[in-house]
Amino acid sequence: MIRVQNVTGGYDNQFLIQNICFEVNKGELLGVIGPNGSGKTTLLKMLSGVHKVAAGDIFIKGRSLESFRPKELAKVIAVLSQHSEDHFSYSVKETVSLGRYAHQKGWFQALSDKDEQIVAEAMELTGISRYADEQLQHLSGGERQRVFLAQALAQEPEILLLDEPTNHLDLSFQKDLLDLLQALTKKQGLTVISIFHDLNLAGLYCNRLLLMDAGKLLKDDVPYGVLREEVISSVYETEIKKQPHPYVPAPQLVLLSEGMQGESSSGKIGAEQLTIEKSQFSLQSSFYLKTISSGVSGSGMGWHRSFVNWQTNESPIKCSAEMDDYLKAKGFKAGETVGMISAGKPEDVSYALFEGEGFSVFTVVIAEVSIEHGINTWIFINGMFSDEVYIQSIITATEAKVKALEQFQELNMKNECILIAGTQQGETLTSAARISPLGKLISQGIYECTTNAMMKSLKRINGGFC
Amino acid sequence: MLSIRKFLRHKGLAYLLAASFLIVSILLGVSIGSVSVPILQIVKIIGAEIFHYKPDGTDPLFENIVMNIRLPRVVLAGLVGASLAIAGAAFQGLLRNPLADPYTLGVSSGASVGAVMTLFFGITIPAAGLFTLPLLSIVFAFITILFVLMFARQIDRAMRVETIILTGIIFSSFLGAVISLMIALTGDELRQIIGWLLGSVSMRGWDYVLILLPFLIIGAAILLSSSHELNAMSFGEERAFHIGVNVQRKKMLILIGGSILTGGAVAVSGTIGFVGLVIPHLTRLIWGPDHRHLLLLSMLTGSGFLILADLLARTIISPAELPIGVITALIGAPVFAVILMKRRSERRG
Numbered sequence: 001m002i003r004v005q006n007v008t009g010g011y012d013n014q015f016l017i018q019n020i021c022f023e024v025n026k027g028e029l030l031g032v033i034g035p036n037g038s039g040k041t042t043l044l045k046m047l048s049g050v051h052k053v054a055a056g057d058i059f060i061k062g063r064s065l066e067s068f069r070p071k072e073l074a075k076v077i078a079v080l081s082q083h084s085e086d087h088f089s090y091s092v093k094e095t096v097s098l099g100r101y102a103h104q105k106g107w108f109q110a111l112s113d114k115d116e117q118i119v120a121e122a123m124e125l126t127g128i129s130r131y132a133d134e135q136l137q138h139l140s141g142g143e144r145q146r147v148f149l150a151q152a153l154a155q156e157p158e159i160l161l162l163d164e165p166t167n168h169l170d171l172s173f174q175k176d177l178l179d180l181l182q183a184l185t186k187k188q189g190l191t192v193i194s195i196f197h198d199l200n201l202a203g204l205y206c207n208r209l210l211l212m213d214a215g216k217l218l219k220d221d222v223p224y225g226v227l228r229e230e231v232i233s234s235v236y237e238t239e240i241k242k243q244p245h246p247y248v249p250a251p252q253l254v255l256l257s258e259g260m261q262g263e264s265s266s267g268k269i270g271a272e273q274l275t276i277e278k279s280q281f282s283l284q285s286s287f288y289l290k291t292i293s294s295g296v297s298g299s300g301m302g303w304h305r306s307f308v309n310w311q312t313n314e315s316p317i318k319c320s321a322e323m324d325d326y327l328k329a330k331g332f333k334a335g336e337t338v339g340m341i342s343a344g345k346p347e348d349v350s351y352a353l354f355e356g357e358g359f360s361v362f363t364v365v366i367a368e369v370s371i372e373h374g375i376n377t378w379i380f381i382n383g384m385f386s387d388e389v390y391i392q393s394i395i396t397a398t399e400a401k402v403k404a405l406e407q408f409q410e411l412n413m414k415n416e417c418i419l420i421a422g423t424q425q426g427e428t429l430t431s432a433a434r435i436s437p438l439g440k441l442i443s444q445g446i447y448e449c450t451t452n453a454m455m456k457s458l459k460r461i462n463g464g465f466c
Numbered sequence: 467m468l469s470i471r472k473f474l475r476h477k478g479l480a481y482l483l484a485a486s487f488l489i490v491s492i493l494l495g496v497s498i499g500s501v502s503v504p505i506l507q508i509v510k511i512i513g514a515e516i517f518h519y520k521p522d523g524t525d526p527l528f529e530n531i532v533m534n535i536r537l538p539r540v541v542l543a544g545l546v547g548a549s550l551a552i553a554g555a556a557f558q559g560l561l562r563n564p565l566a567d568p569y570t571l572g573v574s575s576g577a578s579v580g581a582v583m584t585l586f587f588g589i590t591i592p593a594a595g596l597f598t599l600p601l602l603s604i605v606f607a608f609i610t611i612l613f614v615l616m617f618a619r620q621i622d623r624a625m626r627v628e629t630i631i632l633t634g635i636i637f638s639s640f641l642g643a644v645i646s647l648m649i650a651l652t653g654d655e656l657r658q659i660i661g662w663l664l665g666s667v668s669m670r671g672w673d674y675v676l677i678l679l680p681f682l683i684i685g686a687a688i689l690l691s692s693s694h695e696l697n698a699m700s701f702g703e704e705r706a707f708h709i710g711v712n713v714q715r716k717k718m719l720i721l722i723g724g725s726i727l728t729g730g731a732v733a734v735s736g737t738i739g740f741v742g743l744v745i746p747h748l749t750r751l752i753w754g755p756d757h758r759h760l761l762l763l764s765m766l767t768g769s770g771f772l773i774l775a776d777l778l779a780r781t782i783i784s785p786a787e788l789p790i791g792v793i794t795a796l797i798g799a800p801v802f803a804v805i806l807m808k809r810r811s812e813r814r815g
Contacts, residue, residue: 050704074710085702087562088755098698102710148705155709 001026001159001191002047007056009046010215015054016042018215026158027189029182031202033226034212035236040195041163043212047193048079048161060159074102078157082164084148089135092147096123099154122150125180141168149177153184160184162194166201178205203227204250211235227251269380269423270353270362280330281346283307283364289380291338292390293419296323298338301387306337307378307419313343313371340376340417344368348460350452354441358427359383361438363445367453369408370461374415375450377401379442381422385429392432393420393442399434400443404450408458480753484766488544491770495540495777496532500784503528503536512537538675543667543776543790544769545678546731547741549685551768552761553727554742555749556689559696559757560720564750564805565631567742568607568728572637574739576610577603577725577732579641582659586648600677604729610637611721665738665791667776674734681730688723689761692716696757738772738791740798745771747805 002024010016016039024030032040045051047058049065058065060076068076078099086095099122100115111119123129126146136144145168152160160181166174182205184190196202202209202223209226211219213235219226229242232253239256267286274283288303297320298304310326312319323339332339344366351364364378379397397418405413432438496508507524511532514521521529554567568574580602583589591598614633615625622629649659689696695716698706707713731738745768746760753763775793782788 048708050707070707070712071710074708077708079705079708081704084705085562086700087564088559088700088750090697090700090755094697094754094756095701098694098701098709101694101698104694151709 001028001061002193003057003059003062004047005057005059007043007046007053007058009051009054009056010039010042011051016215017046019056020217022210022217022220024159024191024193026191027185028208029185029192029206030194031206031209031223032193032195032212033199033202033209034218037214038212039215040212042215044079044161044163044193044195048077049073071102074155074157076157077159077161078152078155080145080149080152080160080162080165082167084144086136086144089137091132092128092134092136092139093119093123093132095136095147096128096150096154099151102155118156119150119154122153125153126150127176142170142173145169146173146177149180157190159191159193162192164195164197167197174201181205199227199232200252203252204245204248224251227253229253267423268360268382269421270360271351274351274364276346276349279346280308280310281349281364281366282309282332283378283380287423288336289421290424291419291421292394293338293340293421294417295338295340295376295419296320296417297327297334298336304336304338304421306332307421308332308337308339309346309349309366309376309378310339310341311344311346312341338419338421340419342366342368342374342376342415343370343372344374344453344457345460348453348456350449350456352445352449354445356437356441359429359438361441361445363442363449365446365449365453367450367457369454369457372415373413374417375401375405375413375453376415376417376419377446377450378419379421379446381420381429381438381442382425383422383427383429383438384424385422385432385438389429389432389438390420390422392436392439394418396432396434396439396442397446400446401450404447405454407451408454477753477759480759480763481766484749484763484770488766488770488773491773491777492540492544495543495773496536498777498781499531499536501527501531503532508532534671538670538672539667539776540773542670542675542678542734543772545675545682546667546735546738547745547769547772547775548765549678549682549727549731549768550738550741551745551749551764551771552686552689553724553731554768555746555757555761555764556692556696556720556724557742558746559700559755559760560717560724561625561630562700562702563630564747564809565628565743565802566634567740567746568724568731569638569737569739569742570631570802571611571634572614572641573607573611573634573725573728574732574737575638575641575645577607577729578663578737579610579644580604580606580729581733582645582648582663585659586652596673596677600681600730600733603733604681604726607729607732608722608725610641611725613637615721663736665736665794666779666787666789667735667772668780668787670734678730678734681726685723685727685730686761686765688719688726692720692723693757693761696720696761697755700755700757736791738794740794740802741768741772741775743805744794744798744801747801 004020004022007020008015008018034040042051046053096119097111100111100119123132126149128146128150131139136147165177169177178201181192185192206223209223210217211226218235219231227242229240233240240253241256243252243254245252269285273285274281285305288305291304292301293299308327319341324334327334327337327339349364349366354361360382362380367375377397379393429438432442434443493505493508497503497505507528510521510524511529515533550568557566557571558564581599584599584602589598594601614637618625618630618633695711698709698711703713746764749764749767750760753759776790779788779790779793
């Protein structure tokens with residue numbers, strides 16, 4: 001559809017774009033990314049014919065871009081830019097109708113029935129039909145952007161060029177716009193080339209990404225090939241981490257903000273932070289810990305700094321809402337708290353700190369074998385480690401727990417919850433397998449604490465308490 | 467409020483209202499004066515003239531006043547008003563600038579320089595004859611607008627509204643000085659030019675109507691046929707290009723059209739300010755910015771407006787006459803100020 005061959009160009013003999021080559025196929029949604037001043041907008045302006053290329057060629061549908069007359073070009077390429085001037089109070093419909101300009105013939109053109117129909121469809125598609133008679137100036141930035149999108153679609157283009165189309169839009173408009181573009185590429189074979197500021201949106205929606213840096217094309221690949229930590233970090237000169245999108249196979253990049261976890265908020269987790277009360281025991285950290293847990297609230301992966309075990313005889317499945325109310329009543333913030341429940345008495349909790357070389361592990365276990373048959377395990381690791389280590393920690397801890405429970409022939413636990421929390425500070429720990437230094441401490445800690453907790457629980461039954 | 471707006475924006479009604487305004491203005495303009503001519507008489511006289519029959523029951527005195535004195539003056543005022551208004555509307559759309567008009571852009575001054583030079587040097591282009599003056603006015607008008615735009619772009623690449631106007635005013639002052647210099651150098655015989663420069667449609671007769679008419683037709687045809695492009699360019703030249711407008715060619719064409727109209731108008735009536743500013747602005751406020759209608763409606767309201775302005779100019783301190791430019795400036799300058807203030811507050815808000 002589009003072939004760019006060794007293109008060089010820019011403003012006033014300053015060649016912002018140097019020797020770029022790429023091709024775009026019909027129906028593709030191609031994203032152009034790159035830091036400010038990398039030449040994205042210049043490239044787009046050359047593709048749209050606004051800027052002449054200084055050297056090289058651009059072919060549109062096999063024909064040189066320069067051989068297109070403006071009207072011919074407008075039937076093939078439509079453009080949606082970041083800002084649009086509107087000095088006079090045109091109505092929405094008048095604005096969208098202008099998109100039909102290239103299709104009209106003669107001196108005193110009037111809109112034909114076909115034109116009217118296409119304009120109406122474009123307004124329907126972009127959800128602006130109800131504003132048809134409103135003045136453009138009375139609309140919000142997002143609505144206005146949709147009007148100009150409708151105008152571009154009314155051109156019935158085969159190629160749509162967009163310069164940061166979602167710049168002024170709020171979240172739902174951004175999604176709507178990009179969903180619409182995606183649908184158009186799939187259903188109508190529209191070819192879309194869009195500049196993105198937001199790398200995650202680009203990764204989420206594009207088939208392919210062009211990464212520009214200092215006027216050169218650095219990468220031309222599928223999103224997973226371009227949105228790599230090392231590539232993006234070096235081009236954008238900032239620290240970035242990559243993550244998978246939770247629901248669709250697309251890479252997502254996250255910025256690392258300085259000062260969020262500064263030195264002042266560091267520390268070690270141990271018995272000092274643990275508080276045991278009548279209805280609960282809890283651990284309060286002054287800073288956030290990266291956690292993986294299977295509790296009632298705050299489960300899954302996340303960052304938390306309050307950890308609460310509430311004594312209740314409810315089954316954990318039922319009481320998610322009650323748990324939230326409970327946490328709120330006790331002054332915990334639901335968003336930063338991992339909550340678990342247990343029928344065991346809080347004073348029966350068993351905990352211990354185990355020191356390793358440059359790191360330490362604090363384990364907390366509560367067991368209860370009379371009513372609900374539950375055991376909750378917390379492991380706090382004072383160290384820096386990756387997601388793999390979290391998984392290994394769970395395996396190691398579970399093995400140790402099973403070994404401990406075997407002593408009591410008490411393997412029919414109904415409710416078992418686990419929490420692994422890391423401070424992500426200090427020594428880097430590469431493994432939590434059983435034979436590794438961290439794995440050994442976890443094994444030891446869980447075995448001892450579980451044994452201890454079970455004994456306390458059994459003693460309570462045998463002692464006649466209930 | 468919305469329904470009133472919708473009602474007003476009904477296009478058929480818009481033309482009906484604008485045409486009625488023009489007709490009423492013509493009748494008032496012909497009727498009122500030192501001798502009052504009854505409306506019925508005017509209708510009969512004009513009707514007889516158009517359909518070539520012998521009028522019955524009309525007074526020969528009235529016939530003389532209407533056909534030889536008042537009507538040519540009213541028609542000329544109307545044509546000048548139409549020329550300036552449509553030129554102003556086109557300049558405003560092209561430059562996305564509600565303050566643009568032949569006067570504020572310096573185009574009128576350029577045309578005046580052309581006219582004064584023609585008189586000063588006694589230039590006559592043999593083939594053009596009577597049309598030498600308007601032709602040179604047009605050429606100078608066009609050169610001036612090109613200079614103003616080039617100069618404005620040099621100062622401010624973004625070509626902000628105020629920059630263009632400021633440049634226009636600088637050029638106006640300069641060209642005004644050139645005119646004064648020429649007048650001073652010639653002594654007495656060009657004193658009459660001063661009166662002409664202030665703008666007037668008096669004592670011109672049918673000849674001047676005939677001089678202006680071809681330019682009005684050509685200029686208006688160019689602009690009316692560019693109404694789609696003007697709509698597109700209201701959204702910026704780049705967007706106009708994306709929509710499919712051949713921007714450079716159309717821009718030149720519109721500037722030429724505007725210059726033809728301004729040059730023609732200045733050649734017959736001198737510089738009459740603010741018509742091209744106020745009329746398109748008010749017309750846009752009432753009927754919307756769509757140039758397919760704005761241009762034609764501006765012509766109708768512009769001619770009506772200038773006929774009424776001329777009526778005021780010759781009756782307000784009767785038997786003496788004010789230059790018509792005084793009336794248009796008295797109305798136009800405050801409107802100019804209001805638009806400017808509104809723009810400022812909009813930008814702040």
